[in-house]
Amino acid sequence: MSLFDPHVERHLIADDGEVIIDEVRKHWASNVFAALEMAAAVPVLFLLAWLPSPLYWLPFFLALFLVIHGGWRILGRRMDRFVITNMRVFRVHGILSQRIATMPIARILDISVHVPILGRIFNYGHFIFESAAQDQGLREIRFVAAPNQRGLTIQRVIQRAGLRGGGGRPTTEERRSEPARISRERAERARAEQAALDERARAREEWDRAQVARGGGDAGGGGRGDTREPITEPVPVQVTAPQGHRGWISTHDERQQAARSAAPTDGDGGSDRNDTAEMPWWRSSN
Numbered sequence: 204m205s206l207f208d209p210h211v212e213r214h215l216i217a218d219d220g221e222v223i224i225d226e227v228r229k230h231w232a233s234n235v236f237a238a239l240e241m242a243a244a245v246p247v248l249f250l251l252a253w254l255p256s257p258l259y260w261l262p263f264f265l266a267l268f269l270v271i272h273g274g275w276r277i278l279g280r281r282m283d284r285f286v287i288t289n290m291r292v293f294r295v296h297g298i299l300s301q302r303i304a305t306m307p308i309a310r311i312l313d314i315s316v317h318v319p320i321l322g323r324i325f326n327y328g329h330f331i332f333e334s335a336a337q338d339q340g341l342r343e344i345r346f347v348a349a350p351n352q353r354g355l356t357i358q359r360v361i362q363r364a365g366l367r368g369g370g371g372r373p374t375t376e377e378r379r380s381e382p383a384r385i386s387r388e389r390a391e392r393a394r395a396e397q398a399a400l401d402e403r404a405r406a407r408e409e410w411d412r413a414q415v416a417r418g419g420g421d422a423g424g425g426g427r428g429d430t431r432e433p434i435t436e437p438v439p440v441q442v443t444a445p446q447g448h449r450g451w452i453s454t455h456d457e458r459q460q461a462a463r464s465a466a467p468t469d470g471d472g473g474s475d476r477n478d479t480a481e482m483p484w485w486r487s488s489n
Contacts, residue, residue: 207278209295211286214303219290225356227285230327233346234277241273285330285344287357289364292332294341304341308364310334314357316350330354 215221244266251262275298283296293305311334318328328350331343347353 207281209282209284209301211284211295214286214293214295215288216290221288221290223286223288224360225287225353227287227344227347227353229280229283230325230346230348232321232325232327233280237273237276237280239273240276241270244269244273280346285347287353287360289360292341292357294344306332306334306341308361311357311361314354316354318350322350 211226212223215223247262247266247269251259254262279296279298282298282301283294285294286292289308291305291307292311293303295301295303311332313333315331315333316328317331322328327346327348329343329345330347330350330353332341334341
């Protein structure tokens with residue numbers, strides 16, 4: 204019945220991606236004493252056969268109290284839920300007034316599982332949480348069905364959250380999915396490389412078409428252009444020296460010619476040749 208359902212999904216942080224991993228109900232063994240209490244109302248009613256009629260109200264109200272009290276306890280066990288999510292663990296309990304106790308995964312230091320003798324027979328146990336807080340509202344969860352499987356579930360959530368062992372060991376599902384993940388990554392890399400090659404070939408084709416169009420325009424539209432890449436040759440660089448400079452090495456005749464061109468000319472347009480400037484050494488005595 205929805206009236207007696209705690210509706211734990213209303214307490215999830217859906218905006219941050221919180222999801223329910225496991226929702227634990229109380230084991231049926233927790234209702235044994237409540238059921239015995241309700242069953243005790245039947246022998247109490249048998250007292251009506253021995254009590255006088257003025258005292259009939261006493262066993263009647265006593266039986267009614269036992270039934271109501273036992274039923275209230277069973278309803279309380281039904282409304283008590285322990286929830287494991289990917290971010291925290293929390294407990295919702297209460298019939299008229301609802302109470303919530305929560306503990307983040309990061310604050311769980313240790314989990315102790317106590318399985319009594321009857322629990323080993325009927326498959327139930329008790330959880331004891333050790334957290335970093337001094338006073339926590341969630342410490343002991345009693346009558347948990349399949350306690351070993353629930354304990355492994357909490358440990359798996361902690362390992363996936365990367366809170367122990369430097370990120371935790373990969374689970375069986377993760378190890379099985381590892382080859383598929385590697386294959387997907389290789390396929391993605393191959394597609395990316397093929398896309399790069401296709402893009403390069405497309406750019407090459409566009410360049411060839413541009414060269415063909417350029418060659419056709421130069422020939423007046425009648426010839427076919429050369430589709431090969433133009434071979435560019437290095438252009439020789441000519442270093443020009445200043446005017447009148449012939450380099451650092453010159454011959455004797457070149458120096459004489461430069462001296463004659465620099466000598467001043469006479470009035471009739473002839474040049475004044477000074478032979479003494481270039482007179483050999485053996486005529487210097489005359």
